Amino acid sequence: MSNNKYAVNERGYYGQFGGAYIPELLRANIDELRGNYLKIINSEKFQKDYKRLLDNYVGRPTPLTKVANLSKRYGTNIYLKREDLTHTGAHKINNTIGQILIAKYMGKTRIIAETGAGQHGVATATVCALFGLECIVYMGALDIERQAPNVARMKMLGAKVVPAISGNQTLKDATNEAIRDWIANPNSFYLIGSVVGPHPYPDMVTRLQSIISEEIRGQLTKETGNPNPDYVIACVGGGSNAAGAFYHYLDEEDVKLVAVEASGLGVNSGETAATITIGDVGFIHGSKTMLMHDEDGQITEPYSISAGLDYPGVGPLHAHLAETGRAQFLSVTDQEALDAAMVLAQSEGIIPALESAHALAALEQMTFDKDDVVVVNLSGRGDKDMETYMKAINN
């Protein structure tokens, strides 16, 4: 690991972004986690338990699939990192497996989580069931209505799903509610789903997702003789799958990192989630980062067809990668993502999650040499999005 230039500092900053902008009410909770997470992650016992669960429960390593038809279409060499093949169907489980172990080592028995579309909620409910821990998932009341199958999965896994009725009743409000629960229950463990929130969450989740780029390096070495591709492309909402896919390449400056945001109906439509593109510096959920908010500093509701990408902020690592130019940020509309999903389904026999379809759609905006090696992180599978896909096909 040679991540220095883009690593978090001891106070939780990536450049000017990050930190822990939290009420004093949360200070003791955060300090406890801060004092423990690295010690635990770096311990031999954690590494052994984590690895065993990733191999035998999550189904890792996930394949790196060279996709011939897509490669031909774009005149280059495209590989997909198949996070869609993990247990529960997305990269989210890499993080929840790691955090549940940390919670267990810290002696916590009650787990709090937030969820938007329900993917992180399901991944959290799954590991809580596995470890026999109480699980409370906050979910926007509006999202509960929109994502009934995932609500059912969480309930079947034994989690309690609590509707967040404040604000606009979506992910941002569910996160507020989860944090309020943690304030009232300092002995609980708050299991965040992305590389967002106060330090140490962005760093902790990034480390737990870094298995993605660790595997890519080994797999590419076997495939091409070189651990480094020319491009790594990943979608960004909060940014956890991108953080994991980028992590081991951050200081390999010859590897071009491409982060793809959801622009919804278009970056200037007012219905968008392209935080880096249209946002500016602000503070959300304890982190200084790029943020979509109005002139008065009121946080605005993002929009994307993909429920996993509509977060009004973005992880502070990504804000830093954008500011330094280390990663290129592109944005993709609903329609472009839908089109890219159809292309992958019909040319490769893989139905991607709508989030991952945004990363695939970026291929249309880029030009490649025929010898380039391009890795797209296929962060999840599309089962959960079939209703949306069917609507698009029927239109």
Place this chain on the structure above:
Amino acid sequence: MNRIDQLFQNKGKDILSIYFPAGYPNLNDTVPNLQLLQDKGVDLVEIGIPFSDPLADGPVIQIAAKQSLDQGMSLKLLFEQLKDVRSTITMPLILMGYWNVVYKYGVDAFLVDCQSCGIDGVILADLPLEEYEEEFKVKFEAHGVYNILLVTPQTTDQRMAKIEKATKGFLYMVSSSATTGGALEQSKEREEYFKKVANLDIPSLIGFGIHDKASFQHASGFSNGAIIGTAFIKALEQGSAADFIDSLS
């Protein structure tokens, strides 16, 4: 002299501080609310700057803040409403809010407007002590705006010593580990925490969970006074604000 210091000098105990969100229940109620509170003998007022995502607040303050925002409240409008407030209001005034709104407004502009309206202090729930001291303390002091800090039952002794040194005017003693609007926990452990903070060299007010005469008196027994927010907002909503203040004494 800062009006907050003056207050604690003139009146050492039973200080009643009231919180309400700006622009609530109606957009133009901010200054009339202040007048009512002053007429009723309230010692200190915290005016909430409404925010879309108030992490430290319970449902009553969240809903009130949202109503206020929906009616068109903003920090800019608040300063317009407070422009001439010092022609009638002599109580110390504190603005209480979240860092994103202040940062977006511009920290310098915020401090200039606080000073020109006669705001004595601010409570910024999510601006950490370390960031405040490194980046902003000098500016706050240059404008004579007190930054009032919070301690909680979970605050370690070491951290409390740092906060005691850094806070200005008084220390905001959070009664329990909960968001605003909960109940006041009365236990031996809690009383020991209250006593520990009361023994510090800086005055303190207890907030969170103070909602009636009994809890006000209980809290005031351990500190220089107490802060009531949620219960007053409920009274505002029901149109019984004056009666509520009367019921406290």
